[in-house]
Amino acid sequence: MREEPGLLDYARRWPLRLMVGTTFVFLYAPLFVLIAFSFNDSRRTARWVGFTLDWYKAAFADRELIAALGNSLTIAAATTLLSLILGTLAAIALWRFRFTGRAAVDGAFSLPIVAPEICMGVAMLIFFARVLPWPVGLPWPLNLGAIIIAHVAFAFPFVAVVIRARLASFNREMEEAARDLGAGPWRALADVVLPHLGPALVAGALLAFTLSLDDFVITFFTAGPDTVTFPVKVYSMVRFSVTPKVNAISTLLLVITVILTFIALRLQARATAEKPA
Amino acid sequence: MANELDWHRNKSGFAALLGPPLGWFLLFFAVPMAVVWAYSFGTNSGIADIEISGTFANYARALEPLYLGILGKSLAFAALATLICLIVAFPVALAISFAPPQLKTWLLIGVMLPFWTNLLIRTYALIAILRDEGLLNMALTSAFGWAGVGPLAIMNSNMAVMIGLVYVHLPFMVLPLYAALDRLDRSLIEAALDLGAGHVRAIFTIVVPLAVPGILSGLLLTFIPVLGSYLAPDLLGGPDSQMIANVIERQFKRANDWPFGAALAFLLMYLTLFGIAAQAMMQRKRPVD
Numbered sequence: 001m002r003e004e005p006g007l008l009d010y011a012r013r014w015p016l017r018l019m020v021g022t023t024f025v026f027l028y029a030p031l032f033v034l035i036a037f038s039f040n041d042s043r044r045t046a047r048w049v050g051f052t053l054d055w056y057k058a059a060f061a062d063r064e065l066i067a068a069l070g071n072s073l074t075i076a077a078a079t080t081l082l083s084l085i086l087g088t089l090a091a092i093a094l095w096r097f098r099f100t101g102r103a104a105v106d107g108a109f110s111l112p113i114v115a116p117e118i119c120m121g122v123a124m125l126i127f128f129a130r131v132l133p134w135p136v137g138l139p140w141p142l143n144l145g146a147i148i149i150a151h152v153a154f155a156f157p158f159v160a161v162v163i164r165a166r167l168a169s170f171n172r173e174m175e176e177a178a179r180d181l182g183a184g185p186w187r188a189l190a191d192v193v194l195p196h197l198g199p200a201l202v203a204g205a206l207l208a209f210t211l212s213l214d215d216f217v218i219t220f221f222t223a224g225p226d227t228v229t230f231p232v233k234v235y236s237m238v239r240f241s242v243t244p245k246v247n248a249i250s251t252l253l254l255v256i257t258v259i260l261t262f263i264a265l266r267l268q269a270r271a272t273a274e275k276p277a
Numbered sequence: 278m279a280n281e282l283d284w285h286r287n288k289s290g291f292a293a294l295l296g297p298p299l300g301w302f303l304l305f306f307a308v309p310m311a312v313v314w315a316y317s318f319g320t321n322s323g324i325a326d327i328e329i330s331g332t333f334a335n336y337a338r339a340l341e342p343l344y345l346g347i348l349g350k351s352l353a354f355a356a357l358a359t360l361i362c363l364i365v366a367f368p369v370a371l372a373i374s375f376a377p378p379q380l381k382t383w384l385l386i387g388v389m390l391p392f393w394t395n396l397l398i399r400t401y402a403l404i405a406i407l408r409d410e411g412l413l414n415m416a417l418t419s420a421f422g423w424a425g426v427g428p429l430a431i432m433n434s435n436m437a438v439m440i441g442l443v444y445v446h447l448p449f450m451v452l453p454l455y456a457a458l459d460r461l462d463r464s465l466i467e468a469a470l471d472l473g474a475g476h477v478r479a480i481f482t483i484v485v486p487l488a489v490p491g492i493l494s495g496l497l498l499t500f501i502p503v504l505g506s507y508l509a510p511d512l513l514g515g516p517d518s519q520m521i522a523n524v525i526e527r528q529f530k531r532a533n534d535w536p537f538g539a540a541l542a543f544l545l546m547y548l549t550l551f552g553i554a555a556q557a558m559m560q561r562k563r564p565v566d
């Protein structure tokens with residue numbers, strides 16, 4: 001027999017269950033349809049005809065699409081590395097030091113997070129067209145430099161936020177103990193503070209990676225004809241026609257994102273669950 | 278905080294830590310933004326030359342009926358999408374915050390996962406649902422075809438844009454609402470129920486007022502990105518569903534009127550900063566216990 005829901009057991013009352021259920025269907029139905037039709041043996045995607053892997057073969061045979069995916073992954077990797085370094089430095093500096101204008105610097109670093117993407121895209125377009133033209137015809141992957149710079153500019157503040165949340169749980173006595181035992185400030189930072197940051201570093205890296213891989217608008221304004229990224233390529237394909245090839249490659253990207261997100265969430269949960277020692 | 282270092286005590290260490298991120302921020306964010314801002318006061322003096330003449334003509338042009346209309350429409354779209362998000366997200370956030378811990382984690386992951394997946398892919402996924410011969414219309418005709426309900430032309434309409442904006446931004450609203458509702462003192466709701474209030478009344482007189490800070494930050498976190506949306510109106514909308522971001526894009530990619538585009542971009546930027554400042558002031562007025 002089912003027990004009555006408790007007084008405040010809102011999660012088990014049917015009107016809310018219905019709302020939650022409908023919302024999740026709304027959020028996930030389009031994605032499941034996209035995945036399902038990547039296996040559909042028909043060019044017209046509306047009706048289910050039969051199972052096939054042809055669209056995956058077609059996607060992998062599309063050299064431009066694969067090159068775009070390669071560009072995106074390369075940009076994401078470089079962005080992750082640079083954002084991780086810059087974000088960690090920024091977080092430690094703001095946590096470790098007292099200085100005039102700290103609030104201003106703190107606020108300034110949150111600007112790339114809140115600024116509308118289109119504004120940042122436009123800014124990058126003008127910057128790389130007029131102020132600091134990125135050399136044309138550089139060999140791969142150096143030709144991706146402008147896009148990487150733009151991605152790092154918006155990704156590192158996100159990393160800094162994640163790292164600072166973790167630093168808040170750091171017990172400063174540990175660092176003092178290290179100093180008392182003769183470690184210099186850098187040694188103490190490297191041996192005591194950085195290990196504590198471990199999970200946040202991985203979470204921040206995954207965040208930067210996904211942000212970079214996801215970005216369309218800013219890249220759209222920064223990319224040239226020979227530096228097409230995956231979202232920019234998909235955008236141009238979608239504008240022409242809806243082909244299941246896009247479904248196939250999107251499904252692969254979705255799977256990658258889901259795996260990375262689960263790892264990031266797990267680490268984030270572990271990082272915040274641990275109480276300061 | 279107690280044992281923070283004064284930066285004077287370790288100048289080189291301080292510079293080594295703050296220098297690189299601050300430098301990157303200044304060179305690759307502040308300078309480009311400043312250049313856009315300067316361009317917004319410029320005029321086209323040749324095919325590729327822009328003279329910073331200090332004119333307000335670009336802003337004046339942005340206030341012409343055509344562009345003012347698009348700006349107004351963008352604000353209205355953003356307000357409506359944000360409101361729909363709030364109405365949908367509130368019960369969802371409430372249910373999540375009262376769910377048992379195990380289920381709660383899964384529901385939260387469920388809300389966050391679409392948030393992490395590629396925006397372009399999500400918008401593209403909606404096309405397959407909303408198209409004239411898409412799944413929504415197939416479901417409609419097979420369910421209600423006997424009653425003469427034919428396929429609806431949802432795609433390339435304002436309706437499709439609205440669905441897209443809500444679809445993409447719903448997680449932006451659920452998460453801050455959840456954060457506020459999860460901290461709520463539950464004994465207050467119990468007290469209201471004990472004193473004879475119904476659930477609906479308890480929610481509207483106790484839960485909603487206490488969740489106001491979360492509601493405000495949810496509104497802001499949703500409104501800002503919706504206002505600057507480019508992909509949803511571009512891919513799902515029709516010719517009359519253009520939002521401000523699409524007009525900005527056109528100035529740079531096709532019309533080649535950079536000063537005007539810069540002025541529009543900075544109008545969007547001013548609105549964003551205004552929203553953030555307004556929220557910061559409201560939070561200051563309402564001290565956290």
